[in-house]
Amino acid sequence: MTDPHRFVRTSGRLMAAIWLMMSLCCLLPPDVLAANAILNIRHWVAPDHTRIVIDTCERTRYQMVKKGQVLSLYFRNCEVQESIPNSILLNKKGIEKIQHESVGKYRHKVDFFLDKKVKTRVFNLKRVKDKPYRIVIDIEFPDVEKKELEERAEARQQQRDRIIVIDPGHGGDDPGAIGQGGTYEKDVVLEISRKLRTHLNQQPGYRAFLTRDGDYYVPFKKRLKIAREYGAAMFISIHADAAANRDARGSSVYCLSVDGASSAAARILANKENLADMVGGSPNGDSHEASDPIILNMCQTNTRNMSKNFGTLVLNHLERVGHVKFKAVQEAQLRVLKLPEIPSVLVETAYISNMEEEEWLKDPVFQSRIAETVGNAILEFEPSLPLTPPASPAVLVRHEQGAGAGKKGVAVAASSAPRPSSGKAKGPSSSSVQFHRVKRGETLLKIALRYEMSLSELARLNSMGISDPLLAGKRLKIAQSVTSETSEETGKREIKKSSLSQISEPEGQGSVFHKIKRGETLATIARRYRTTPDNLLKLNGRTWKDPLYAGNRIKVKDDGHGDGVPDGGSADRAVKIAKNRDSLRGASSTSSYEVRRGDSLGSIAREHRTTVGELCRLNSMKIGDALLAGTTIKIPETAVVAESQEERTVPAAEATSTRRKATGHITYRVKRGDTLDTIARKHKTPLNVLLSLNKMKLNDPLYANQSLKLPRESSFF
Ligand SMILES: [Zn+2]
Structure with a gap:
């Protein structure tokens, strides 16, 4: 350090590093540029950061110096647009004001007066679309970030x-x-999105959150x-x-494709x-991280099918609100949908470039309609939707099997932390942990597959990212089996939960296995075997996030335990929850249904309490296939046996006769924000009954104060 010039001669990069350390300065980018100008200084406020954006004519070189709570950027060969005042009082979280002044010939300094306890991040953005070159100063609030993280973890853990x-x-x-x-x-x-959040939060059993709740940018990641x-x-x-x-108009729904666009x-x-x-x-917004094949592979059958089925349902519902552009779910490599383990769709609600639809989009009534439509599609999709997964993921570990022929592989079900019974605080739980020592050449995916875990689970269990480097010799946590829980009343109590899954159990004992076919989801398999997705998960010691692979076998029935449900403390409770929530039990035989005008797969599925995917499977149809009035399609017989108090058992045949018997009606006055769908739902009347009683078609507009006939007795569900 005594002779810095030696370093200069040795390495420019090293010099820069030293310079950075010594003076807290940095230089970006290295090439010298001609006269430049600061065009504008703007700001955005997010809960966890305040962002200042400096627009410049050219790519800009600056020096950064931080003294106490003042961050200064020095610009050379740069002027400042006259319209920008010398002092900008912001008084936003994290920053009080911005001042700028010229310091010598062609040198300009911009000072940011920051609050205490903030972190700053400064980066350049290239020109893109109509945006000029930009320098971004993010003033971040670590305490808020931490709080947000805790809130999310809490929401997740409530389950x-x-x-x-x-x-x-x-x-x-x-x-x-x-x-x-x-x-x-x-x-x-x-x-x-805010209206959709409100709509969902009004439904029991749902909680909705936004990724942004204000005018600020949130990177995809x-x-x-x-x-x-x-x-x-x-x-x-x-x-x-x-x-x-x-002229382009209409809504469309997209899901992630793994191999190109549809x-x-x-x-x-x-x-x-x-x-x-x-x-x-985004600091790395232009880095086109190659489509990670592992991540894409992980978008396995279950998640993808769920996304697609859900997308189709959304389209069916959207058809009732307005014009739908594509009748089928579109697939594309959308970066914001790269969630291998969570069913995800992107809804293009309408064309803002179309003058009429632009007006709609601005209209709060249309906004509510779209929000409710998407929300109702979620409610209809509910049977396929899992409850929020546990915080410590349930994983299934199969040890290497012994060579002996008759020797069973030892299956250890590592159960998740038990669901806390309502109102009771959950005490600490002790857990036994198993490890895997990483060998040369092993990848996270390989290890995940070996232990039949999902990649994301394995990563989460080890607090690492899916693409983090994996060094040979590293010890990876591969299972966490909870052996005890503490409840407020009883103190420590041992609960055995090892019987949740024994996947290597011989088939002769009455267990029934199912070979997964392409296109199947847990929900369709569950319906087929008159069980619930939750039960299937329990039976197989899986979490809902584990991908389903076509060709794999899963256990669908376990005779030793009655309904395919193992006994035992938390399992019992979990099953009860599952039963309350997923009160659906399908039958494997079918009956037929004559398609009426205005029917869609979604409306039929809804009316018969099945899913679009199931209807497609039964009728060898593809989602988006035309549905002609007068044709007959198969529907699962006694599609549903509902178990909750207000939902009575109504086999399909009986429902039909009830429908015929329904005579006499009451008048309902349409309120602002009502849709045919919400009215039908609220009055427990099938949509088609509502339509035929009022001689309406699905896409007919609905006006506030309009009178609608409703059946006198809603005895349909
Ligand atoms: Zn967009």
Whole structure:
């Protein structure tokens, strides 16, 4: 250090490092540029950071110095636009004011007066679309970030509700698409998302959260992280479409594709939406991290099918609100949907570039309709949706099997932390942990597959990222089996939970196995075997996040334990919860149903309490296939036996006769925000009965104060 010039000669990079250490300065980028100008200084406020953006004409070189609570950026060869005042009083969280002054010839200094306890991050953004070169100064609040993290963990651990994470697209410096009338996509999608959150939060058993709740940009990575931290059962990204063709209109639904886009239009859309990180400003927004094949592989059958089935349901519901652009779910490589373990869709609600639809998008009534439509699709999809997964994931470990032929492989079900019974605090639980020593050449995926865990689970268990480097010799946690729990009343109490899964049990003992076919989901398999997805998970010692692989076998029935449900403390409780929640039990035989005008797969599925996927399977149809009035399709017989108090058992045949018997009606006055769907639901009347009674079609508009006939007695469900 005594002779810094020696270092200069040795290595420029080293010199820079030393310079950085000594003076807290840094130089970016190294090339010297001609005269430059600061065009504008703007700011955005998020809960966990305040962002200052400096627009410049050219790529900008600056020196950064931090003295106490003042951060200064020095610019050379740079002027400041006259319209920018010398002192900007912000008084926003983390920053009081910004001042700038010239310091010598062609040198300019911008000072940021910061609060205590903030972290700063400064980075450059390239030109993109209509954005100039930008320097971003993020003033971050670690205490808020920590609190947010804790809140998410808490929501996740409560495990009482299905958690839906809603992602309003764009935000902050990224307005998204802009309508001819000047409407910003980021604003309308935030409104729709907030309404969807409200709608879902009004439903028992649901909690909804937003990835952003204000006008600021959230990078893709963080949006996905938020969904994971909440342990979301579903992730829905809300957007508005745009096209050069001003006539383009209608909504569409996208899910993640692993191998290219389903159409040219889908590819264009993905390219456009994927720009958000660069426009909105993410430090690594332009680094095109290669599509990680492991991550994409992990988007396994179950999640993908669930996303697609759910997307189809959303489309079916959207059809009732307005025009749908594509009748089938589109697939594209959308970065915001890269959630291998969480069913995720992106909804393009309408075309903001179409003048009429732009007006709709601004209209709170339309916003509510879209929100309720998507929300109702979630409610209809509920039987396939898992409850929020446990915080410490349940994993299944199969030890290497002994060579002896008759020797059973030892299956250890590592149960999750037990669900706390309502109102009782959960005490600490002791756990026994098993490890795997990483060998040369092993990947996380390989290890996950070996222990029949999902990659994300393995990563989470070891507090590492899916793509973190894996060094030989590292000890990886591969199972965590909880052996005791403490309850407030009884103190320590031992509960054995090892009987949850014995996957290597011989088949001769009455257990029934099912070979998973392509396109099947836990829900369809559960229905087929008259059980619930939760039961299947219990039976196989899996968590709902574990991917289903076509060709694999899962246990669907375990005669030794009656209903396929093992006995035992927490298992019992969990099953009870499962029973209360998933009160569906399907039958394997079918009956037929004549398609009526206005029917969609979604409406039929809904009416018969089955899923679109199941209808498709039964009728060898594809989602999006035309449904002609007058044709007959198969529906699962006695589609449902409902077990909750207000839901009585109604076999399909009986329901039909009830429907015929229903005579006489009452009048209902339509309220603002009502949809045919919500009215039907509220009055427990099948939608088609409501339609036929009022001689309406599904897409007919509904006006506030309009009179609707409703059956006098709602004896349908
Ligand atoms: Zn968008």
